[in-house]
Amino acid sequence: MKKYKVGMVSLGCDKNRVDSELILGSINKFYEITNDPKEAEIIIVNTCGFIESAKQESIDTILEMAEYKNKYKCKMLIATGCLTQRYGEELLELMPEIDILMGVNDYMKIHKMILDFINGERKLFAANYSDENINEGIRLLTTDKHTAYVRIAEGCDNYCTYCIIPKIRGKFRSRSKEAILEEVNTLANNGVKEIILIAQDLTYYGMDIYNKKELHSLIKEISNIEKVEWIRLLYCYPEEITEELIEEIANNKKVVKYLDVPIQHISNNVLKKMARRTNKETITGMIKKLREKVPAITLRTSLIVGFPGETEEDFNELCEFLEEYKLDNVGVFKYSKEEGTPASTMENQIEEEVKEERQNKLMLIQKDVASNLNKLKMNKVYDTIIDRRRGKYFIGRSSEMAPEIDGTILIEYNDNINIGDIVKVKIKESLEYDLVGEVCDEFSK
Structure with a gap:
């Protein structure tokens, strides 16, 4: 059987991100995962439905991805997450662009639902949460590897x-x-x-x-x-x-x-x-x-x-x-x-x-x-995890910074350290929310 390419767009909070990783983990052996939605034959949008702005972003994203059916390789659009859990049947009626619609705890069913769609069944809806203790499955991480x-x-x-x-x-x-x-x-x-x-x-x-x-x-x-x-x-x-x-x-x-x-x-x-x-x-x-x-x-x-x-x-x-x-x-x-x-x-x-x-x-x-x-952090030294490289700089976070929601530390590139290392960084410059520092331990040149 051909391995279809699957792309994922994950919206909302970090709990939603875990759901997205579980979805990808549950189908990883059956499909080829791509980070480029233009290459994806199946696109999954994991929605947020917590507040009005998040709902609107989810709807806009579904409509944007639906356009990929006309412009690129997408043949199947799947919507899941909090918005679909909350407004499932209504969304199916209002958004014919959606081929498969699932709820928040349906990721273990997704492979079967895709096969059913391929075999001619459309507009599947299975939005039910379980009140039983949860067991997470295999995940495909979308965060930095560390x-x-x-x-x-x-x-x-x-x-x-x-x-x-x-x-x-x-x-x-x-x-x-x-x-x-x-x-x-x-x-x-x-x-x-x-x-x-x-x-x-x-x-x-x-x-x-x-x-x-x-x-x-x-x-x-x-x-x-x-x-x-x-x-x-x-x-x-x-x-x-x-x-x-x-x-x-x-x-x-x-x-x-x-x-x-x-x-x-x-x-x-x-x-x-x-x-x-x-x-x-x-x-x-x-x-x-x-x-x-x-x-x-x-x-x-x-x-x-x-x-x-x-x-x-x-x-x-x-x-x-x-x-x-x-x-x-x-x-x-x-x-x-x-x-x-x-x-x-x-x-x-x-x-x-x-x-x-x-x-x-x-x-x-x-x-x-x-x-x-x-x-107040000027000239102080912080344990810093190196998240990524951007040009001639590393982007890191001290233990005081959670990923994506707090600030970052900009560090001049040092070929003695790698992404994922935790190193000591001395703060040299203070910005509004971010900091600039230099490596100051045995990893320094």
């Missing part, structure tokens, strides 16, 4: 009023430690040095299958894998961070001193409307505790502006919080009114123009904070 995301749980039990994820992805399901460790071992043996643990809420890991929070012990076991050098944690809810987890971050040399803590807001009024299970006092108390126990820790968060009922007083409180607590990295998002969520029917919806103004003001505050924090 870095990989490892999903330790699927779904979410938090039911924040603005979020559709529980309806798309289902309830929170932890993977077993054994399955996670087996995956990490395989990744490490294939050259991965940086393991990035992800889930909708990392800190809830283990509650469903072990009846207790087990993130700290999972981290400890991962750190025993010799070839793993960095362990990074994304998405830890402040109210769920335990003393044991803080101690593990502080004392485990393989755990980078970096934590993504998505707080979304700081006003108790807004947090209550969001159905967040925390408050300002808990959030600020946790930030202080983390900085006390792990003095070098880098903190990242995400914030939502323009939530229904957010007053000027609420917003000013958020501005003052950013100015006072000086978090290292902050993403600011305008509230997106998502159908099917409680917040979409709340009174006092905020005008788009006001959301835009508030987002811009917060980003200006954070721009100054980030610039000033970067200036």
